[in-house]
Amino acid sequence: MNPPLPSPTDIWDRAEMAWLKDVFGSFSVEADLSWGIQGIQVTKIDTTRGPVVVKSGKKWVRPDAEGEQRALDPEPNPHNLREIRAYTQWMPQHNDLAPQLIAAEPRLGILAISFLDGDLVLGSAQVENPEVWQAAGETTRRFHGEARRVTSSFDGGNLSLLPNRVDAAEKGAEWLPTDPNLRSRVMAVAETARAFLRTAIPRELPLYPTHADNSPRNWMMTPQGFRLIDFGRAGIRPRYTELDFAWGAPGPCREAFMNGLGVPTDLAAWDEHERASCQLYLLAQYFRSLEWAWEHGDHGFYSEVLNRDETIHQFSTV
Template structure:
């Protein structure tokens, strides 16, 4: 057996690619926390099977005391790394919309899950002050005011559809191959407002490519409701301040740039 480090480029990521007889691959993952282990192992048992046999890894075994999971491998390369053209990106988003819909509709939420999902937008709004405190002087007074205003608006958007979300729904977790698209990395999968799964896409992929958004939502099966559209705008503002708190603190220029770009766009829309 050969072992290759397959961790992401952050210090709490611990994943190994295990290649056994006849080139069969498995992945050994050590979760960064008990919360992530609980979310991901539960997702593999109760939510991920709804995606289909080849559309996500499957959990072979787990060891809770060590936060370890042994997973099957699925074919493909992260879409982000492939240098895809416009038509290829639309095809990727079309399949992502299908898989996202399956995930969001994967079974009835239990009572506790439904309560957690119903509270998820307020929980997101609650994080605004924490992230604002961490940004220090990187935001102007007007920018801080905009963040607080969107946090307050988020609390007033009203009921939106809920379900299990992926939680980190973006092309680095979409594996693309000749067999189609597969989703990976379910450590943030949880009951929440479904629209929360579109925030990173809205601030990156869809910001300059509305054709990709159109392809995604067409295969997702419906347009976003007015309440979801309002929530998404507010959530992008909160994502911006989160990025501007986390990115500089962790030396992640890409995340920092995402936050700055989103915040600049929102400021222009408020004050053209």
């Protein structure tokens, strides 16, 4: 027997309730679709417009520049703010790429989108279907559109972060694996990073609106076709950042996704600057993702990140 659904006032605060009533009038809670990480609340509600998904979340208290004290005033959850930005700034209206945005309030970090009648690819028989991965790549490429700017700032950010992350690993950070064999693999990546940093320079690259959390858990097959969901990591980045999860996918799936995205499947065919930039990104993300997964107790993601060392070493041999 399913547990009883919470009442609306248990989910949303007074300001959020007022916003929902202003947008929808009367409504009722139908299902809790939350995934239990980062305090993001995902709720299916029934309205006079039909079923709607509401994304809200705990207010986030932003660390200050020193990383010690915290700001006094909580801010809306950045995950939701990124999704609102993706819908309002980059997603075409009446799109066939994702759910439709119905309404959003950045000050509250809350948004309402259309409910998709379909099946999540993760956990379905389609999870390793190359045709689905091809559709995911093609849909993502359409979301990218034209490059928004060409800059070296993306590399610059990773170059400033990577040395500190390597230092932390070499000093025995608490997020390192306890298993000696796994720890040695992480330290091998740290050695690769040290060697890379000796000659690394920031590269100018075109940056696009990216989804950046591209995996079957954020893909849906609907009667109308393939759809992307959850733009909580969306941002302006190089297109290769869409490959985070594809690197560890079965070969036919990875190649289908890359073909759809318009990225060569052979690393040797990549532009030299883009390849070097991607290697830098993979190194920086490797350590940060291990730390994030450890902090949030996401053991599955932690194992997934550990296995990205093979891809990192492949870049070193091109």
